[in-house]
Amino acid sequence: MKVNAETIPLKHVKITDDFWKRKIDLAKDVIIPYQWDALNDNIPGAAPSHAIENFRIAAGLSDGEFKGMVFQDSDVAKWLEAASYSLIYKYDPELxxxxxxxxELIGQSQLEDGYLNTYFTVKEPEKRWKDICHGHELYCAGHMIEAAVAFYEATRKDSLLKIVSKYVDYIITIIGAEERKLKTYPGHPELELALVKLYEVTGENKYFxxxxxxxxxxxxxxxVFLKESSLGLANNDKWFHLDYHQAHARLDEQDTAEGHAVRAVYLYAGxxxxxxxxxxxxxKKRLEILWGNVVEKRMYVTGGIGSQGHGERFTLDYDLPNNVAYAETCASIGLVFWAQRMLQIEAKQTYGDxxxxxLYNGVLSGMSLDGKKYFYVNPLEMNPEVTEYRHDHQHVESERVGWFxxxxxxxxxxxxxxSLxxxxxxQKENTIYTHLYVGNQTSFQINDQEVMLTQKTDYPWSGEVSMSLQLDKSDIFTLAFRQPAWSNHIRVMINGTKVKLDTIKDGYIYLSQQWKDRDExxxxxxxxxxxxxxxxxxxxxAGKVALQRGPIIYCLEEVDNGSNLHAMKINPREQVTVIxxxxxxxxxxxxxxxxxxxxxxxxxxxxDQEPEEDIIEWQAIPYSYWGNRGKGEMLVWLREN
Amino acid sequence: MKVNAETIPLKHVKITDDFWKRKIDLAKDVIIPYQWDALNDNIPGAAPSHAIENFRIAAGLSDGEFKGMVFQDSDVAKWLEAASYSLIYKYDPELxxxxxxxxELIGQSQLEDGYLNTYFTVKEPEKRWKDICHGHELYCAGHMIEAAVAFYEATRKDSLLKIVSKYVDYIITIIGAEERKLKTYPGHPELELALVKLYEVTGENKYFxxxxxxxxxxxxxxxVFLKESSLGLANNDKWFHLDYHQAHARLDEQDTAEGHAVRAVYLYAGxxxxxxxxxxxxxKKRLEILWGNVVEKRMYVTGGIGSQGHGERFTLDYDLPNNVAYAETCASIGLVFWAQRMLQIEAKQTYGDxxxxxLYNGVLSGMSLDGKKYFYVNPLEMNPEVTEYRHDHQHVESERVGWFxxxxxxxxxxxxxxSLxxxxxxQKENTIYTHLYVGNQTSFQINDQEVMLTQKTDYPWSGEVSMSLQLDKSDIFTLAFRQPAWSNHIRVMINGTKVKLDTIKDGYIYLSQQWKDRDExxxxxxxxxxxxxxxxxxxxxAGKVALQRGPIIYCLEEVDNGSNLHAMKINPREQVTVIxxxxxxxxxxxxxxxxxxxxxxxxxxxxDQEPEEDIIEWQAIPYSYWGNRGKGEMLVWLREN
Structure with missing residues (x-):
């Protein structure tokens, strides 16, 4: 099979810039250890996870009962995956x-036949494969595969890969087109994209x-879900019916993004x-239709998706309430996954933008600056009093919390x-596409030599990016990079000389020439x-504006601007200052x-009277930074004066 | 005890004007017969009421099980009350x-000891007086008393009065300050104001x-509610806890209107x-504080109250979302009851206004023009697609429905x-206060003679009102009438001669003089x-305006203005025309x-671009008339251009 464009392997990309390095170091030094403690129920005051203990119980190493969500295993898998990437970023023998x-514990919890899921092993063994629509068995399998592939990439150890391969080999005996197999598919998509990773690393067509x-x-x-009892239950709640699972119509007949937003974008990535x-x-056409529906009709300006708390889901075109948004952090992450794969099909500005x-807005807002607290829901308007009081805001938190x-x-x-x-x-043949501007060093193979590309930038705060090449011998290849729609104009220089941009296609600028060492x-x-x-x-x-600089959406916070932010009107035609x-x-x-x-x-x-108006100065901060200085109002969409 | 001002008895007021006569005739000719059919489950397609059948079962005249809400009896009582007023309006021997x-049936359902409630007689006799906070026993008693008093006023028959007096006499043996009695109070206030009516008609202090x-x-x-199991259940849902019942603090310590809006205003009326x-x-001070909180911080511009569906309740000061409003028809009716009693204490513009x-907005919007369909919830913004789709709008109906x-x-x-x-x-001594402008003929006693006052008007569409007097001999008394805050100026003439308005107090104009027959x-x-x-x-x-003419709030409907009403901006400084x-x-x-x-x-x-703007003409209709021409968008608060 022919791949349109390949992602350059993670181990060939070393991130160096201030903005991301701080966050990745945070992930490595704070989040991953913190989450390890969380998975082991060692965070005082946070809701216990019980996830590791569930594996101990399933492995017969501990007594007790399964606790947590039906998909609790996936937290361990996601942690393993993150920790694997962290090993690539910086090796840590202890980790x-x-x-x-x-x-090893996961392997011990695996059943003889290959089955691997602590919930259905410990708590409801009789329900195995009986609640595929809500039971998350295939979802957890997917995350375990992603962890296995990441761990293999990081260490070249195939310990987890063997475990998940055995599991999937068993699944193949249960589910499929052949007679007497279950004709079903994941209730929560995730296994689809994971199987592709397993295929990529093993080369086994059966996974694809x-x-x-x-x-x-x-x-x-x-x-098939209609026969399952948990969907039967959901009949009483239309928000959890077939469309919640993107199972209301064949995928090649779906024109709009429906249902649970995370499910949807994971599925579209697959x-x-x-x-x-x-x-x-x-x-490809189907994906373009769905992409268009999401980004042109159902996406918040922050890249948040899912505008209803109940069902954590998509609703209707243009239905984007700001204060009761769902905009789950995971859904924005899933949107990044999907965009990444669309860019592998075709380099288009919309995917990169x-x-x-x-990434810079809906995802990063999910985490506090110290990496210890998280938003599940990312509203675009916050009035803590209202959020904490009103019933229809109850899915929204007014402050990030420790764990969920x-x-x-x-x-x-x-x-x-x-894994940023x-x-x-x-890379597609001899073209290197740059989709994100992030200070890093990367190496790739062009023809018969390894080329080193060093990106330097203070992005997203600065719009200046330098890309310099190291190569043994000069060679002809193409550097392509995204021109973001938010940039009114762009100036490109090669070795200090401004170049005319002859080839711009779908918002990507192509520079094809004979490159030599130290070209910049x-x-x-x-x-x-x-x-x-x-x-x-x-x-x-209606009647409101948002502020954007570079890729960053801004917001007003009460700590800078006082309360009743909705009573403020900004002058959209006057000069603003950035400091x-x-x-x-x-x-x-x-x-x-x-x-x-x-x-x-x-x-x-x-x-017949207008309210009094006082002239004010306001200050807006990057949206993803909100809520780091205490509880207060926040507003993205501002009234125009 | 001294009464500050008395309402002139209903039988002395004959309503004659087009606007109200049509609606009262509708009540008499359509609504009351229709509701009788509904109570007897004879409306095809509407949810069955079972209310009359419940009484038959309780009376031992029918087999079967109680069906309906725990307060189903009150529908029969309210029907009896309405029908009684209708008899006063126009006698009907069949009715x-x-x-x-x-x-007679109600009497047959009454137990030996006086107890009268079909739910607790038929369905859960062991729970009598055990679920006062949610069980509506005392609420139903209140409505039965109101029916009895109205029936007595209409017919001078004391048949129902005897039944309810026996019931209340029994209640007095159960509830009260004395030792061994239950120390409790109605979960849903209503009995309070009803007991005052019973006191007024019987003169018995024990009811007061x-x-x-x-x-x-x-x-x-x-x-005391904390000991009841149903409130215990409500502990899981803060919206149904003590403040829902206005039982979170002593009434003389409550500063804000909390909880279920209908409960609150019925209580304040009592x-x-x-x-x-x-x-x-x-x-009086306490009531002024609560009145101020409701009308200056928690009331929609339509006179709707209760801004959250869950708990049908008040929320926070200034928290008045238009599309997810509750604004229950009954709550606006209760606000009318409360205002009526505040006007008996003191004639003040705010109470009359x-x-x-x-009355003209939040109440009348509850009923279709043909009297056959009803809104329970009265939003100030309707987008049928959103209302029918979104989970947080599910308490709102996009069209009036037949019965509930x-x-x-x-x-x-x-x-x-x-009973309008x-x-x-x-009337307070020799002063006749006019609070509403409604074409009618009324008679009242001044000194030793009966005075006839005829009000003629095309109100609320016209601002011209004529009041003419018929009296046997000229006499000194005072005509006082409300100057609505919405009227920028007012012109008063006596017998065609403009008079100087010397005495205006609290928004009421006082005309004291020697009046003679045919004065106008x-x-x-x-x-x-x-x-x-x-x-x-x-x-x-914020940034929006509403339109009001006289007491009438206007709204835009899709049928007149096309869809996407929120994309329209009206010119607030340009002349409008009224046709x-x-x-x-x-x-x-x-x-x-x-x-x-x-x-x-x-x-x-x-x-950095503004949307295109097309110049348009818009048409606004009275809010209470919306939804009578098919389903569509509706908007009260309009963006300003």
């Missing part, structure tokens, strides 16, 4: 030893074929893998941060502040501007 | 016969004293009766309409259209004006 032990089966079987009516490996125009938007009963987001952030190197570049490409993006407006069909944003300011842990550019604040001495309603 | 039969006991006992901590009869400054606002499983609103509207005469006037006072209110703005603290109304227009069933003044509609060809977000 590897711990991981070896966990993997199972993924294809899942994609093609999904949504055939009447759905579909993109399928399209990529098969060069299928049918699936959305990946970047989600359903702790999917923290390890998901950790594995994304530690996977999202920066792709410098790029200057326009970093002026944009006034962003929504399509007038978005009810909640660096310390936000406790980091110094970041903040935006300052002028506007007015409405106030009134009257009671509730008044006739 | 009286039916009522006699129902009352029980009411005082309820008011003074309520909210003492630890609350408190106002207490203040009125005892001339208690303490309770709010009574009028609730919990059918409290339809009979409540019926009893208010048929009770809300127009009060004509009043002209200013009916220009007001641009209404909210306090900037109301998040959802009569036929809205299917009635000809009413509509408001027309100009503005712009935003549109855009871009996708979801755009940089």
């Amino acid at each position: 590897e030893k711990t991981m070896d032990e966990v993997i 074929d199972l993924m294809v089966y899942f994609i093609e079987e999904r949504g055939k009516q009447p759905s 579909m993109a893998d399928l399209a990529k490996y098969t060069n299928s125009e049918k699936w 959305v990946m970047e938007k989600a 009963g359903c702790a999917c987001c923290p390890p998901n952030i950790a594995r994304l941060l530690t 190197g996977n999202y920066i570049y792709t 490409v410098t790029i200057e993006f326009d970093m002026s502040v944009h006034i962003v407006r929504s399509n007038p069909k978005v009810r909640e944003n 660096n300011s310390s936000l406790d842990l980091e110094s970041v550019p903040v935006i300052k501007g002028t506007g007015v604040r409405e106030s009134a001495s009257f009671g509730l309603y008044m006739f | 009286e016969k039916t009522m006699d039969e129902v009352i 004293d029980l009411m005082v006991y309820f008011i003074e006992e309520r909210g003492k901590q630890p609350s 408190m106002a009766d207490l203040a009125k009869y005892t001339n208690s400054e303490k309770w 709010v009574m009028e606002k609730a 499983g919990c059918a409290c609103c339809p009979p409540n509207i019926a009893r208010l309409l048929t 005469g009770n809300y127009i006037y009060t 006072v004509t009043i002209e209110f200013d009916m220009s259209v007001h641009i209404v703005r909210s306090n900037p603290k109301v998040r959802e109304n 009569n227009s036929s809205l299917d069933l009635e000809s009413v003044p509509v408001i027309k004006g100009t503005g712009v509609r935003e549109s855009a060809s871009f996708g979801l977000y755009m940089f």
Whole structure:
């Protein structure tokens, strides 16, 4: 099979810049150890995870009962995956030893036939393969595979790979097109994209074929899920019916992103893998339709997706309420996964721009600056009093919290941060695509030599990026890089000389020439502040603007601007200033501007009078930094004066 | 005990004007017969009520099981009350016969000891007085008393009065301050105001004293409700805890309107009766505090109250979302009850204005123009697609429906309409107060003669009101009438000569003189259209205006203005025109004006561009008339251009 474009392996990308290095170091030094403690129930005050203990019980090494969610195993898998990437980033023998032990424990919990899931081994063995729609068996299998592949990439040890291969080999005897096998597919997609990784690392077609089966079987009516009791229960709640699982129609007939947002984007990522490996125009078209629906009708300006708490799901086109948003951190992470795979199919500005938007805004907002607290839900408007009081806001937290009963987001952030190197570049033949601007050193193979590319930048705060090459002998190849839609103009120089940009396609600039050692490409993006407006069909944003600089969406916080942020109107046509300011842990550019604040001495309603307006100065900070200086109001969409 | 001001008895007020006569005739000719059919389960397609059948079963005349809500009896009581007022409005021997039969049935269902409640007689006899907080026993008793008093006023028959007196006499042996009695109070207030009516018609102090006991006992901590199992259940849901019942603190310590909105205003109406009869400054002050909190911080511009569906309740100051409003029809009706009693204590513009606002907007919107369909919830913004789809809108209906499983609103509207005469006037010694402008003829006693007052008006569409007097001999007395805050100026003439308004107090104009037969006072209110703005603290109304003409709040509907109403901006400073227009069933003044509609060809977000604006004309109709011409969008708060 022909791959359109390949991601450059993680171990060939060394991230060096301040912005990300701090966060990846945080992942390595704080988050991964912290999450290890969490998985072992050693965080005082946080909800106990019981995840490692579940494996001990399943392995017969401990007495007790399974505790936690039906998908508790996946937290261990995601931790293993993140820790594997962390080993690649910086080797740590202690960590590897711990991981070896966990993997050994996982192996001990695996049943004779290959089955591997502590919930169904310990708690409800009679329900194995009986609740595929809600039971997360295949979902957990997927995460275990991703962990196995990552661990293999990091260590070349196939201990976990053997375990998961045995498990999938067993699954293949249970599920599939052949007679007497279950005709089913994952309730929570994830195994699809994981199977592709397993195929990539083992070269075994059977894993790819199972993924294809899942994609093609999904949504055939009447759905197999209708026979399962847990979906029967869901009949009383339309939000958890077939569309919640993207199983309401065959995938090649779905035009809109429906249901649980994380499920949806994980599934689309798997579909993109399928399209990529098969060069299928049918699936490529389908993905473009779904991509268009998400990013042009159902995505928050932060790259958040899922606009309803109940069902954590997509709702309707242009239905994007800011204060009761769901915009789960994991859903933005899934959007990054999907975008990454779309970029492997085709380098298009929209994929890179959305990946970047989600990464710098909807994903990073999920974690506190110290890496210890997390948002599951990422609203675009916060009034703590209202959020803590109103029933229809109860899925929203007014402050990040330590860990979750359903702790999917923290390890998901950790594995994304530690594998960030996977999202920066792709290579297709002799073209190196740069999708993200991140200070790093990477090496790739062009013709018969290894080329070193060094990216230096203070991105996302600065628009200046330098890319310098090291190569043994000069050679002809192409450097392609994304021109973000937010950059009004772009200046590209080679070795200090401005070049004319002859080839720009789908928002990617192509520089093809004979490159020699020490050649340097410098790029200057326009970093002026944009006034962003929504399509007038978005009810909640009518008459409002957001602020964007580079890829960063800004917001106002009460700590800088006082309360009643909705009573403020900003002057969208006046000059704003951007200055660096310390936000406790980091110094970041903040935006300052002028506007007015409405106030009134009257009671509730008044006739034929306008409220008094005081001229004010406001200060906006990057959205992902909100909530790091105590509890207070926050607002992304601001009224226009 | 001294009463501050008395309502003129209903039988002395004959309503004659087009606006209300049509609705009262509708109540008499359509609603009351329709509701009788509903109570007897004879409405095809509507949810069955079973309310009459429950009484048959309790009376031993029918086999079967109790069906319906725990407060199903109250629907029969409210129907009896409405039908009684209807008899006063227009005598109907057939109707009286039916009522006699129902009352006989009710008597047959009454137990030996006086107990009267079909739910606890038939379904859960062991729980009698064990679930006072949620069981609605005392609530149903209250409605039965109101029915008995109304039936007595209409017919002078004391058949139902005897039944309810026996019941209350029994209740007095169960509940009260004395040792061994239950120290409790109604979970759903209603009995308080009913006991005052029973006291008024029987003169028995014991009924008044029980009411005082309820008011003074309520909210003492630890609350008696905490011992009841149903509140125990509610511990899992904070929205149904003590504040839901206004039992979180003693009433003389409550500063804000909390909990279930209907419960709250029924309770405050009872408190106002207490203040009125005892001339208690303490309770009067308390009521003023609570009134101020409701009308200056927690009331929709339509007179709707209760801004959260879950718990049908008050939330926080200035928390008034328009699309997920609760604003139950019954709550606006309860606000009218409360205002009526505040006006008996003191004639103040705010009480009359709010009574009028609730009546013409939040109450009337609850019923379709043909009287056959009802809203329980009265939102100020409707997008049917969103309302029918989103989980957090599920308490809102996009169209009025025939009857409800919990059918409290339809009979409540019926009893208010048929007793409208009770809300127009009060008399205090030789002063006749006019609170509402409604074409009618009324008679009252001044000194030793009966005076006839004829009010003629096309209110609320016209601001011209004529009041003419018929009296045998000229006499000195005072005509006082409310100057609504929405009228910028007022012109008053006596017999065609403009008079100087010397005495205006609290928004009431006082005309004291020697009146003679055929004297005519004509009043002209200013009916220009007001641009209404909210306090900037109301998040959802920031940058928006509403339209009001006279007491009528207007709204835009999709049928007149196309979809995406939120994309429209109206010009608040330009002249609007008011013309009569036929809205299917009635000809009413509509408001027309100009503005712009935003549109855009871009996708979801755009940089540094404003949407295109097309100049448009818009048409607004009275809010209470919305939803009578098919399903569609509706909007009260409009963006300003």
